[in-house]
Amino acid sequence: MLSKKCKYAIHALVYLAERYQQGPVHIQDIAEEQHIPKKFLEAILLELRNAKILHSKKGKGGGYYLYRKPEDVNLMEIMRLMDGAIAMLPCVSLNYYEPCEECRDEKNCGIRDVFIGVRDETLRILSESTLAQILERQKGTRRV
Amino acid sequence: MLSKKCKYAIHALVYLAERYQQGPVHIQDIAEEQHIPKKFLEAILLELRNAKILHSKKGKGGGYYLYRKPEDVNLMEIMRLMDGAIAMLPCVSLNYYEPCEECRDEKNCGIRDVFIGVRDETLRILSESTLAQILERQKGTRRV
């Protein structure tokens, strides 16, 4: 399951993608409209900023805005940033690999093979799923 | 990520599948060979027993054994039993569905669509992955 943090991040990013190139948006506004605790959201947006997905502007009239084009931000990257590994076992994770304690022969582990398959399919879908694509899919159904 | 409980369950089941129709195996033996805390393993095996995946025999010479054929036990069922939902969002879970708080229009949610895709692929792979198949894959590489 995704953490709330990750869900909040995705919703905030979709929200900002809808307002791409329309100037900075207040944290407060995102928090209220998406029902996200403001202080929690601050930390999330900051992380996304450090990852060069968002930019921010300080002072009056400031706020956050999408730094990249909506088609250049995919869910794989967001999920890794928020929740860490996407794989279901540490020993099949590409970005957060750790050997299994119990496994002695990783190369011939039948269990591992299964989760390599799951990982590959999951990454394929998540990397194809960009903010632009998500917006496209829910077009005509503007969310409040 | 799978919980330790779920990993332990899978390892214990593979271990028992290797000894299918060879009589009951002590909890103690499984615990030692698979490096699983015995008391924790007891609870896990009990759950698997209640789910009709394992049977047990009490008293001297007792223990646990696989109740079904190894080809009739798949990872989808085990994971649901141990960790609950397999889906990454409650609103796309088949067995543990819950609506998303933030989502107002579930039918047209672009985020949801992505995770329906992930869920379907994951379930497909996990339901095809049986104990028999796992054993088959690691054949010739007998684990200690």
Next chain:
DNA sequence: TTATAGTCTACTAAATCTATAGACAAAAAG
């Protein structure tokens, strides 16, 4: 120079996961 709004550090609370203790129940062996 003041008000606004993001930045950063440090906590606290809640939930979940992992592991253990110990009493109890059933079955086999002698």
Next chain:
DNA sequence: CTTTTTGTCTATAGATTTAGTAGACTATAA
């Protein structure tokens, strides 16, 4: 029919992770 073995069950403790909050600090625009 008593002893030993081994699974059953309840309760709980400890550790870790997740979620959420507080408050001081900094940059910027008007």
